[in-house]
Structure formats: C-alpha cells, structure tokens
Amino acid sequence: MPSSTSYGAGCDFIIRSIDGTQFRVRRDCLEAGSQVFRDMFACCEPDFVTDMYGDDQALDLTEPSVLLDLLFRFLHSPPESYVADxxxxxxxxxxxxxxxxxxxxxxxxxxxxxxxxxxxxxxxxxxxxxxxxxxxxxxxxxxxxxxxxxxxxxxxxxxxxxxxxxxxxxxxxxxxxxxxxxxxxxxTADAYHRLLLLHDHRIKALREVLIGESIFPHGYGQCVKHSQTTTALWEQRKRVVAQQLQAATDAAAEMAEVQTKLDACQTCSKACTAALSMLDYKCGKVLKRVDQLAPEVSIGRSS
Known part of the structure; x- marks a missing residue:
C-alpha cells in the first residue's frame, strides 16, 4: 500500500507524488493558491480523470513527496506575513x-x-x-x-x-x-558590481569625513596649554585609521583611542568627546545601501 498524507477535514482529492505517496488535499485550497492547480483541475472536469481511487479523483505529479508535502502544507495553512520591527x-x-x-x-x-x-x-x-x-x-x-x-x-x-x-x-x-x-x-555580474561600488564609495567617503574632522574646529574648545600636543595626537591617529578603513569601519570608535590619552586635561578631553560625536554623526550620513548609489557612480571615481 502506498503511504498517504492528509491535510485535515474536507479533503476531496488525491494527488500522487513521483515516489508513490498519496496526498489527500482540499481542492479549494489548491485552486485558491495556485494558477497551475486551477488549470489542472479544470482539465479534470467534467470528463478528464487521470486515475481513480474508489470515489476519489487522483492526479499524478512529477515532484517527490518531500516537496509536495511542503507545498501542500503551505497552501492549506499559509503563515502570516512576517512583520519587521x-x-x-x-x-x-x-x-x-x-x-x-x-x-x-x-x-x-x-x-x-x-x-x-x-x-x-x-x-x-x-x-x-x-x-x-x-x-x-x-x-x-x-x-x-x-x-x-x-x-x-x-x-x-x-x-x-x-x-x-x-x-x-x-x-x-x-x-x-x-x-x-x-x-x-x-x-548577475551587475548585482555583484553594485556591492563593489558600495564598498568603494563608503571607504572614500569615510576617509574624506575622517581627514576633514578637526579636534578643535575653528579653534572651538581649544586648550591653550595642550592644543599642539592634542592636535598632534588626533592627526597622527587619523592617519593610521585612514589607512585601515574598510566599508564597515566605525571611524569614531577607532579614533576614540585618542580620548584615553587626554585624561590629564579636562578641556582637551571635552573637545575630543565633541569631535568624536561629530565624526560619528557625519559618518552616519554616508550611504550604506546599494539603492542609495547614484546611477553614474563607478569604481575609482568619487560621486
């Protein structure tokens, strides 16, 4: 006897897989969910019957049982759409x-x-x-x-x-x-290329933002006593981070190392905090999805 699977009450048709499993299904569920099954059942009415089991019509399909079971479970009890947070x-x-x-x-x-x-x-x-x-x-x-x-x-x-x-x-x-x-x-090669463009654009844009960020912008918050030393630390760290940038680099987090060297001066430490916050904000504005790329963007040329 072939194995048989049923999908609850109201099953009124049998479909048989290529490996011999019989699936008792509800025609209304299959017709509601699939144009192909609607067409198949139309062929079965009123005169065409591919096979017969007692009083049940049956239809042979070329799919293995594991795939048909998955499909029929989905058609009989479709899940809710996933709602993202x-x-x-x-x-x-x-x-x-x-x-x-x-x-x-x-x-x-x-x-x-x-x-x-x-x-x-x-x-x-x-x-x-x-x-x-x-x-x-x-x-x-x-x-x-x-x-x-x-x-x-x-x-x-x-x-x-x-x-x-x-x-x-x-x-x-x-x-x-x-x-x-x-x-x-x-x-497609184009889809892969768009990812390359995204990485290339982000690295360039992040480097531009990083290089342009000063710890004492326009002299704001400048410490008279330590400004030269603090500026030198900031600029030195910028050069290091700029050479290591990747598309996913958190530039502000990488620059935060400077903050640990300024504990002795409250003014310099405060200025560094402000500079890191501004750097983080500007980097957050850099595009991060392929649909944000301008159509004319190409590798090796800034947009």
Missing part, C-alpha cells in the same frame, strides 16, 4: 557602521532553506500574489543573518527593496573574503 529598521539605517547595525534573528520566520524551496515551487506552480508577498516578507526577515543569500535570491526575483536591505548587512566582511562558491548565489 520598524524600530530595528530605523536604527539600522541611522548608525555609522555595520558593527553597530542590529542583527535581528527572525525566530518566527520560515527557515531560509525551507523558504528557498518554497520560492522555487511558488514560481513553478504560479502561486497567488498574496502567497508570494508572504514568502517575500519572510525572505526579508533573514536579511541581517544571511545577507549574501538573501541579496542573491532577491536580485533573482527582482525584489529590489529586499536586495537593498540585505546590502546594508554586506558591508562586512570585505567582498574579497567570500569564496567563489558563496558569491555564486548572486545571479
């Missing part, structure tokens, strides 16, 4: 560096390996727009924990807003640290 979104978009962008673990989202299979099935079986939007919302929920995969999937599906969100979490590590196998998830 707006506070997390706002926080992530305002901070200066990747190191302080909040990683949100989507505990209630569909696991990414399952989601990728469902998205493939959704395309093959032409799932309804509400079901697609549900899947896409769950995909977006994984942007901070699996940004490269989400970016690649989103690009392939034409989901620009989700790809842009994921790109914000791809500031670290440097793109050169990904293996060829990992990068293959990005389906």
């Amino acid at each position: 707006e506070t997390d979104e706002e926080d992530a978009d305002s901070v200066a560096s990747f190191t302080r962008i909040r990683v949100v673990f989507p505990g209630s989202a569909i696991p990414l390996p399952v989601l990728s299979v469902l998205i493939t099935l959704a395309d093959k079986y032409a799932l309804s727009q509400p079901l697609l939007q549900c899947l896409y919302s769950h995909l977006a929920a994984h942007a901070s924990t699996s940004p490269l995969r989400v970016y690649g999937y989103a690009i392939g599906l034409g989901l620009d807003s989700i790809a842009a969100k994921a790109s914000m979490y791809l500031l670290h590590p440097p793109l050169s640290e990904y293996s060829p196998e990992e990068v293959k998830v990005i389906p």
Whole structure:
C-alpha cells in the first residue's frame, strides 16, 4: 500500500507524488493558491480523470513527496506575513557602521532553506500574489543573518527593496573574503558590481569625513596649554585609521583611542568627546545601501 498524507477535514482529492505517496488535499485550497492547480483541475472536469481511487479523483505529479508535502502544507495553512520591527529598521539605517547595525534573528520566520524551496515551487506552480508577498516578507526577515543569500535570491526575483536591505548587512566582511562558491548565489555580474561600488564609495567617503574632522574646529574648545600636543595626537591617529578603513569601519570608535590619552586635561578631553560625536554623526550620513548609489557612480571615481 502506498503511504498517504492528509491535510485535515474536507479533503476531496488525491494527488500522487513521483515516489508513490498519496496526498489527500482540499481542492479549494489548491485552486485558491495556485494558477497551475486551477488549470489542472479544470482539465479534470467534467470528463478528464487521470486515475481513480474508489470515489476519489487522483492526479499524478512529477515532484517527490518531500516537496509536495511542503507545498501542500503551505497552501492549506499559509503563515502570516512576517512583520519587521520598524524600530530595528530605523536604527539600522541611522548608525555609522555595520558593527553597530542590529542583527535581528527572525525566530518566527520560515527557515531560509525551507523558504528557498518554497520560492522555487511558488514560481513553478504560479502561486497567488498574496502567497508570494508572504514568502517575500519572510525572505526579508533573514536579511541581517544571511545577507549574501538573501541579496542573491532577491536580485533573482527582482525584489529590489529586499536586495537593498540585505546590502546594508554586506558591508562586512570585505567582498574579497567570500569564496567563489558563496558569491555564486548572486545571479548577475551587475548585482555583484553594485556591492563593489558600495564598498568603494563608503571607504572614500569615510576617509574624506575622517581627514576633514578637526579636534578643535575653528579653534572651538581649544586648550591653550595642550592644543599642539592634542592636535598632534588626533592627526597622527587619523592617519593610521585612514589607512585601515574598510566599508564597515566605525571611524569614531577607532579614533576614540585618542580620548584615553587626554585624561590629564579636562578641556582637551571635552573637545575630543565633541569631535568624536561629530565624526560619528557625519559618518552616519554616508550611504550604506546599494539603492542609495547614484546611477553614474563607478569604481575609482568619487560621486
């Protein structure tokens, strides 16, 4: 006897997988969620029947049972769309560096390996727009924990807003640290190039902000006794940090080392605090998503 799976009360049709499992399903659920199943059932009425089990019509599909079970569970009991925490979104978009962008673990989202299979099935079986939007919302929920995969999937599906969100979490590590196998998830050279442009632009912009920031801007807060020594410490540290900048560098945090050397002078310490705060603010304004890049931006040329 072939194995059989049922999806609750009201099942009125049998679909059989390529490996022989029989699935008792509700036609209304399948028709409501899938254009392909609507077309299949239209072929079965009133005269066409592919197989018969007692009084039940049956339809053979070429999918293995594990995939059909996943699809049918989704069609019979679709989850709610994933709703992101707006506070997390706002926080992530305002901070200066990747190191302080909040990683949100989507505990209630569909696991990414399952989601990728469902998205493939959704395309093959032409799932309804509400079901697609549900899947896409769950995909977006994984942007901070699996940004490269989400970016690649989103690009392939034409989901620009989700790809842009994921790109914000791809500031670290440097793109050169990904293996060829990992990068293959990005389906187009243009999409990979946009990430390169984002990193290149941020490094240049952060360096420009850093080099231009003075510890005593226009002489404000200047300590008469230690100004030369303090300025020398600040400028020396700037040169070091500027040479080490990456797309995700927290420039203000790297410059904070100067503060530890100014404890003996309250005036200099206060000026350093103000300078670090201003540096952090300016760095926070540097773009951090691919959708913020100007169309004409290219590597090797400042925008």
